[in-house]
Amino acid sequence: MGKTIVEAKDICLTYHEINGETQAVDHLSFSVAKGEFVSIVGPSGCGKTSVLSMLAGLLEPSAGELHLEGGRPGYMLQRDHLLDWRTIEGNILLGLQVQGRLNAQTRENALSLLKTYGLYDFVHSYPRQLSGGMRQKVALIRTLACSPDLLLLDEPFSALDYQTRLTLADEIHAILRKEGKTAILVTHDIAEAISMSDRVLVFSGRPARLKGEHAIHLTAPDSPLKRRNAPEFKEYFDTIWKELDKNV
Amino acid sequence: MSEEKKVPAYSQEHRAYLNSLRRKDRFVTAMRYLLLVACLLIWEVAARLNWIDPFIGSSPARLTAAILRLYQSGELWLHIGITLYETVVGFLLGTLLGTLVAILLWWSPTLSRILDPYLVILNALPKIALGPILIVWFGAGVESIIVMGLLISLVVTIMSVLAGFNAITGEKQLLMRTLGASKLQIFTMVVLPASVPTIMNALKISVGMSWVGVIVGEYLVSKAGLGYLIVYGGQVFNLDLVMASIVILCLLAAIMYYAVAYLEKGICQRMGI
Numbered sequence: 001m002g003k004t005i006v007e008a009k010d011i012c013l014t015y016h017e018i019n020g021e022t023q024a025v026d027h028l029s030f031s032v033a034k035g036e037f038v039s040i041v042g043p044s045g046c047g048k049t050s051v052l053s054m055l056a057g058l059l060e061p062s063a064g065e066l067h068l069e070g071g072r073p074g075y076m077l078q079r080d081h082l083l084d085w086r087t088i089e090g091n092i093l094l095g096l097q098v099q100g101r102l103n104a105q106t107r108e109n110a111l112s113l114l115k116t117y118g119l120y121d122f123v124h125s126y127p128r129q130l131s132g133g134m135r136q137k138v139a140l141i142r143t144l145a146c147s148p149d150l151l152l153l154d155e156p157f158s159a160l161d162y163q164t165r166l167t168l169a170d171e172i173h174a175i176l177r178k179e180g181k182t183a184i185l186v187t188h189d190i191a192e193a194i195s196m197s198d199r200v201l202v203f204s205g206r207p208a209r210l211k212g213e214h215a216i217h218l219t220a221p222d223s224p225l226k227r228r229n230a231p232e233f234k235e236y237f238d239t240i241w242k243e244l245d246k247n248v
Numbered sequence: 249m250s251e252e253k254k255v256p257a258y259s260q261e262h263r264a265y266l267n268s269l270r271r272k273d274r275f276v277t278a279m280r281y282l283l284l285v286a287c288l289l290i291w292e293v294a295a296r297l298n299w300i301d302p303f304i305g306s307s308p309a310r311l312t313a314a315i316l317r318l319y320q321s322g323e324l325w326l327h328i329g330i331t332l333y334e335t336v337v338g339f340l341l342g343t344l345l346g347t348l349v350a351i352l353l354w355w356s357p358t359l360s361r362i363l364d365p366y367l368v369i370l371n372a373l374p375k376i377a378l379g380p381i382l383i384v385w386f387g388a389g390v391e392s393i394i395v396m397g398l399l400i401s402l403v404v405t406i407m408s409v410l411a412g413f414n415a416i417t418g419e420k421q422l423l424m425r426t427l428g429a430s431k432l433q434i435f436t437m438v439v440l441p442a443s444v445p446t447i448m449n450a451l452k453i454s455v456g457m458s459w460v461g462v463i464v465g466e467y468l469v470s471k472a473g474l475g476y477l478i479v480y481g482g483q484v485f486n487l488d489l490v491m492a493s494i495v496i497l498c499l500l501a502a503i504m505y506y507a508v509a510y511l512e513k514g515i516c517q518r519m520g521i
Binding site: 056058072074075077079081083084085094095097098099146 | 419420422423424425426427428429433437438441442444519
């Protein structure tokens with residue numbers, strides 16, 4: 001793997017509300033290398049999303065050091081949030097437009113992503129004409145159009161039905177590998193995490209601490225769907241399951 | 249065009265179902281006209297047979313004659329024109345000002361919190377009570393009436409448009425922030441277009457409010473307009489004139505409402521929502 005592009009050292013995060021304060025993240029340290037696919041699993045409400053928000057620069061850590069190489073990371077949310085009044089083209093150009101980087105070349109690049117990933121026929125369609133899986137793919141292309149080095153995926157499959165979810169995970173994994181992107185995926189689905197990642201980080205319940213770290217080596221082709229059938233898959237699953245279970 | 253292309257072969261059962269729907273539609277439309285004609289007929293007959301005193305109850309025939317007299321004397325368009333002008337200007341100014349204030353309050357939640365009780369009180373205040381003040385400030389003329397039409401729709405516009413802005417989900421704004429958008433970009437690219445349907449709904453309400461404001465304004469102070477005709481007709485006991493003005497008012501208010509609704513449909517279609 002290449003050089004480190006994300007480095008978190010002892011980061012803490014505390015939320016302040018009128019009824020008191022909540023510690024969401026407690027002395028968390030981890031790093032991610034360029035080109036790596038890392039998943040974060042943990043019990044719900046453990047502060048996984050808070051960690052992504054800090055990586056995206058939406059929240060400042062209360063303490064600790066957070067270092068990011070490259071420009072603004074791309075962020076993918078649970079729902080696609082495509083803008084209903086913009087065509088697919090208008091939607092994938094949104095990020096470039098916001099950042100004032102829309103020109104002939106970046107636009108061409110965004111449209112070629114649509115072509116490569118089989119959505120070019122819908123370039124002038126509106127989001128409501130697309131299925132849930134297609135919409136989420138458009139959301140990914142909107143993120144990729146800004147050519148980020150790092151992608152933050154916040155449970156991007158959880159709003160989809162099971163079948164779409166498996167197929168889309170496979171497709172998106174292939175896209176990210178092909179584009180050579182580094183990705184951090186937050187999920188509560190252990191199988192999804194193992195099937196997609198090079199490494200899985202296990203967080204404890206709130207406040208989030210690093211509980212375990214598992215490098216995933218599967219004797220299977222590099223496709224989440226096929227990786228699910230690898231002989232070692234169940235072992236990883238059981239280990240991570242037990243690690244999460246101790247919390248309860 | 250697309251309807252011509254595909255005329256699918258429906259089953260007989262489905263055709264029967266479609267026919268029954270169409271029959272129902274025709275029935276509803278027919279009943280609407282019938283109700284109107286029946287009311288007019290009964291009214292006319294009641295007046296002719298002196299069941300009601302036509303002097304105070306008027307009748308469709310007398311009412312038509314009154315409109316005709318106004319038309320022949322050339323006054324009809326003058327009165328319609330003035331009232332329409334006051335309403336349209338009051339409505340547009342109220343909408344513009346209301347939307348601007350709503351934008352300001354969305355922009356600064358602190359300001360919104362500070363002004364909240366004032367808005368609530370202004371909303372509860374019967375704006376008609378301000379009539380005498382308006383006359384002193386803006387003079388006994390068209391200006392006072394326009395301000396009345398504006399005031400009566402202003403607070404409602406502010407409140408409903410602001411509620412529309414605030415209803416735009418935080419997650420869409422979060423998405424914009426992850427893309428690095430400024431607050432102005434979030435507003436112009438997401439919040440404003442997403443609230444267009446709410447704003448249009450607010451307009452449909454405030455167009456009715458503007459009519460109320462203008463007619464009340466004309467009651468208080470005016471030399472022409474439909475509100476003036478109504479008051480004048482009442483004072484000289486010319487109920488035909490009063491009823492005729494009200495009928496014209498009904499038609500105008502309906503036309504303006506449908507104009508706004510038509511505008512809404514056009515805008516929403518252009519935006520693809």
